[in-house]
Amino acid sequence: MAAPLSTVVDVYFTDTKRTRLSGSNPCRQKGIRKCFIHCTTSNSTPEAPPTPTSDNNKKNTSLSDQLAPLANKTLSTVTPDQSYAFSNSKSTWVNPTKAKRTVLSSERQKRATYSHSPQLRDLKRFAHKLNECGSSEDEFLSCLEDITRPLTREHVLLILNTLKQWQKSRLFLNWIQTQNLLPMETIFYNVTMKSLRFGKQFALIEELAHQMIDTGVPLDNITYSTIISCAKKCSLFDKAVHWFERMYKTGLMPDEVTYSAILDVYARLGKVEEVISLYERGRATGWKPDPITFSVLGKMFGEAGDYDGIRYVFQEMESVRVQPNLVVYNTLLEALGKAGKPGFARGLFEEMIESGIVPNEKTLTAVIKIYGKARWSRDALELWQRMKENDWPMDFILYNTLLNMCADVGLVEEAEILFRDMKQSAHCQPDSWSYTAMLNIYGSQGDVDKAMKLFEEMCKSGVELNVMGFTCLIQCLGRAMEFDGLVRVFDSSVERGIKPDDRLCGCLLSVVSLSHGSKDEEKVLACLQQANPKLVAFIQLIEDEKTSFETVKEEFKGIMNSAVVEVRRPFCNCLIDICRNKDLLERAHELLYLGTLYGLYPSLHHKTSEQWCLDVRSLSVGAALTALEEWMWTLTKIVKREETLPELFLAQTGTGAHKFAQGLNISFASHLRKLAVPFTQSEEKIGCFTATREDLVSWVQSNSTAAATAT
DNA sequence: TTAGGGTTAG
CATH class of the missing domain: 3.30.1370.110 (Ribosomal Protein S8; Chain: A, domain 1)
Structure with missing residues (x-):
């Protein structure tokens, strides 16, 4: 198992002075200054306040909050040049006269230049033949018998670079080894590992790494960054950390590529403190981060909904004089959206256009999504118009995002136009996401006819309806009070093996609250009983006036804890509605109290x-x-x-x-x-x-x- | 995928 991160930090980095946020320079670069001014003066959207639940607290903690304990310990009079400092409770004192310890190599690992000579045309043909042949071991090895001899390093690299299937890359590497024709080199392993990474074969990559260690082939920065990025691709973050630690232990200094790869690993683990610590240690020893690093940081702060963190990224880019590129803009736009700052996102998008960068599908998807969530229909429609006028790139995700935006802001006709456009397009045919978005629109409108027509169309066209599509359909029928139709659709979802999720349960619960204790309520409750029996038991419990508050509290906690965060407030809302419909006012107040107590209504x-x-x-x-x-x-x-x-x-x-x-x-x-x-x-x-x-x-x-x- | 790191959908 990987060592806890604090070990990495303490063992390898002793110079832990933190200067972040305290020493931000005034903005100098035009583009960044402009955005920074936007960020500080024109905010019309309040930041989402942190909720009292422990999960959310952790997620929404702002950067300044995270750094507060540290700031309290850091002497304000200490200048960044003084090299004594400590980071946290596990601080290590450093001799003030000793130079700062380097944490990453100042230069990127040099690649050996090699080129395939034109005489290798025959070998290229042979390599393509290898690519075409069967991938079983026997077939591949029998093809290999025709290989040119003597085999040189150049030949090996050409073949390895040509092989597309990871199985063949692996077989070929094994073959070279067993033939013992030439010494094994790091680059052979690196190319093979890249192929294995493409196939998400982390176990095999690790096997090769161990083989390198056992046979004395040195692992270099390219080896480590490939191992780390493959672990990341396979969501094996502890493995990524393990290999990063091993790299330091063996005395190899990461270069900026490996360093940013590991920053991204910690970022995806939500280890914000560690990322900042690693970043600042690098900065303190003279590293100039590049746009990729800022993209990693921006994404991390976006995921955490941390607006202070996003501002820090802007300040840092300005401070090291790095201009954002398209990817950085995309990441920061997405991040601002997640941090609930649509106004700043709009400002940043306009700044990007002014700077001459042409938005791509991802940019437009991010911005349209933000406008939709903010219910800024005018901005969204204007942007859609600009997209058409400028012939900006479209793909099916962007189409679907536009449809979702229409659902968010209630643009039915516009959605229908888009949907027709998709059907007529060559490359963006409507998929289950598109149909679901349309069902969502008709569902919100309570337009049963159109929703059911679309449902039939989907069935005919073979587009798979997923749980969300069924949820929209059920919502539509519920709003129209067509309970028998609702039960039929629910049963049909069960027959198709759709597993009801919390959102579907929330939808059924809201229909229960709409049915006002009528005969139909039983029908809907019977569906909910199949989907979530505990929820039905809880409804019965709260409807019984004899149930004590303490019991309600305990059961409420259980229900909410087992539900995903997004549905907790809707659940509570519906339960309160159900109580009020039945004149159980005291119980409704108890539920509101519990909802507030557990942080479901943070901005009430x-x-x-x-x-x-x-x-x-x-x-x-x-x-x-x-x-x-x-x-x-x-x-x-x-x-x-x-x-x-x-x-x-x-x-x-x-x-x-x-x-x-x-x-x-x-x-x-x-x-x-x-x-x-x-x-x-x-x-x-x-x-x-x-x-x-x-x-x-x-x-x-x-x-x-x-x-x-x-x- | 031509030896390594970053960005799009309820």
Whole structure:
């Protein structure tokens, strides 16, 4: 098993001074400065606040938070040139007079130049023949009998480079070895390993590496980077770390290629601290990272949703004067999207175009996706227009992303045009993703006819419907209250061997909440029973008024823990709706409390000294009304205790642009009237309800007076 | 794939 990372860090790197974020230079380069200004001044999208669950906490921890313990330990007066420092609790003191320890070679490993001479035409033909012959050992070895002799190093390399199947590369390497015609060289292994990597044969690569060690053939940077990248390709990250450690132990210094490969390994493991540490150690000893490194860092911070980290990448690129290339732009755009910064992503995209870089399919996919998720239909449509005008490249993923964007922002006609375009195209025929996107659109609209027609079309055209397609179809039928059709579709999914996932269960659960305790509810519950019996048992448990809060809490935890993160809030929303439909108000409040307790509603309340806001945009109608009642009780208590209150109170329901939030503002407004609370619809902003402190205080006081009079 | 590292879909 691989040693824990701290061992690597402590054994091989003793100079651990960290200067990141403390010494960022003012922006100098034009392009980066521009983006950086965007990033610091025009942010209209608030960062997603960290949620209290341990998983999310880890995921969303910002860079400055991660570095806080370190920053506390680092003396602020120490300049970067002083070489005493420590990184964490396992710090190692270094002699201040000793030079910084190098962690990577300043030069990339040189490749021996070799070229195949024109006289080798016959050998080339022979190599192609080897490529064509059967790949069984017997067939291949019998073909090899016709090989030119004497065999030279050049011949071996030409053949190895020509062989396309990894099985043959391996057989050929073995053959050279057993023939004992010429000394085995590192390059023979490297070329073979590359072929094996293409076939994702990590075990065989490792076998070759051990053979090299046993027979004394030196492993070089190319060998190690190939081993590491193959391990990565096979998701064997511990193996990648193991070989990286071994490299240092044997005294070989990685060059920048191996170094960035291992940075990517740690990044994919989510070991952000280690990546930063390795990166900074490299930087401290004079390494100038290249665009590939910044792409690795950008992707890592994007995955972590860490906007501070993304800014750090911009600052570092500026500081080492590296201009982003197309891949770096693509990675950073994607990262900004994941960090919930559509405005910055738009700024960066425009900056990229201005700098003269032509976007590719990946760029456009990233940006369209961001606009869709942000529900920026105008920007998305404008971009689509520009794509057509500029003849920017399209592929089927981009087509499907455009369709998903249409689903996100509710552009039905535009989606239908795109879908027709795809059917007429030569290379972008609709696949299961495209059909699912269309089903999603019709599902959100509740257009049963079109959805079912599409379903039939799919069956005829042989496009496989997956669990998500069935989920959309079930959602569509549920919204249209066509419960018998829903049961038929569910049964058909079971017959086809579709395994229901948490999203499908969430969809069935939402249909249960829509069926309002009618006879049809039983039909839907029977489907849910097959898909997730525990969830049905939980519904029965919460519907029983005798069930204690402690029991509900325990079972709630179990249900949520076994569900994927994305469905936890929808689950909770639906469960609250189900309780409210059955007048189980107290239970609805308990569930909202538990949802808040376990971090499912992280952005429900925002407080500043000027205003307090209740943001119910990610809540179902039932959950939103429950949250409103809860808020009013709390505010009443605060008023009665005469505690400090802000000037303004705000309740946000959104405008219903989100397909799941339609009608929320109407139901919310009606509930405000029912409770007779002093909130009024804001004139400037639809979906915003406001009340002043005076309104609220006098409402509480008049309620108290009324209550006192009644008693 | 022509000896090694980075970017696209619910």
